[in-house]
Amino acid sequence: MSYEQIGYGTTENSPVTFCGFPVDNLERKTETAGCICPHTEAKVVDPTTGEIQPLGAQGELMIRGYCVMLEYWQDDEKTRECITRDRWYKTGDIASLDKFGYCKIEGRIKDLIIRGGENIYPAEIEQFLHTHPKVQEAQVVGVKDKRMGEEVCASIRVKNGQECTAEEIRAYCKGKIAHYKIPRYVTFVQGYPLTVTGKASLLQILETGVEGI
Incomplete structure (x- = not known):
């Protein structure tokens, strides 16, 4: 297949946190949102307990790094809701990660x-x-x-x-x-x-x- 750039991110994360590569195989191009970007951390946690999920398991995707915004403008309550004390941003997306840092987006936490x-x-x-x-x-x-x-x-x-x-x-x-x-x-x-x-x-x-x- 001809290559199309695959990526994932949010405005709060400036905005791309996962990105695909031209050398990726067909499965990675069609089934993932790409690989975690340099100098960025990602984890998947159980949305009810906050415990880190094993690789391949689904949960809420969280992002940390210099890419994460400081805060919502004049909205401390929303900032506390979405960013933890140790600066992890809660994306609200259901995802899974593999051992190579590739991410699959599965849905939304609200669903x-x-x-x-x-x-x-x-x-x-x-x-x-x-x-x-x-x-x-x-x-x-x-x-x-x-x-x-x-x-x-x-x-x-x-x-x-x-x-x-x-x-x-x-x-x-x-x-x-x-x-x-x-x-x-x-x-x-x-x-x-x-x-x-x-x-x-x-x-x-x-x-x-x-x-x-």
Whole structure:
């Protein structure tokens, strides 16, 4: 494939913290956001405990280095929320790191589902559901539950001419993904409401999903 520069960063990090190279293999070019930039530190932590995650495991990506901004202008509360005392910036992104410093961005912390104390990353379930032969598109959100805190709800658009049931989806998941990640609720839609930037509106999907439960 012809080379396109891959990178990742935030405005608060001035702005690029990971960057790809022309010599990277196809997997790194297509599945990662590149390698950590020089003089920059990165770690992935459990979003609920703050413990550093092992390589390859998902969690919140944090960045430290001269690239990190000093503060939000005249907003001490926001600064304390996003930057720790030892100057780690909380990106709010779900990511994983490999032993070579390459990063995979998996989603956003605000989309994280916490079911019975287990952290569930919607993107992981969505990617699996896309392997179902009848599924055209899938969006996964968390819905409130009195006993578990949250439950997994999958909103699915099937391929043209196909019919599918919630039982079929759950049976497909059984034994292939962890039992607590199997959607308790499955709804089927013709399409997804979009935000002004053209992305699926998770808030509206959640509202629609709750109505369909």
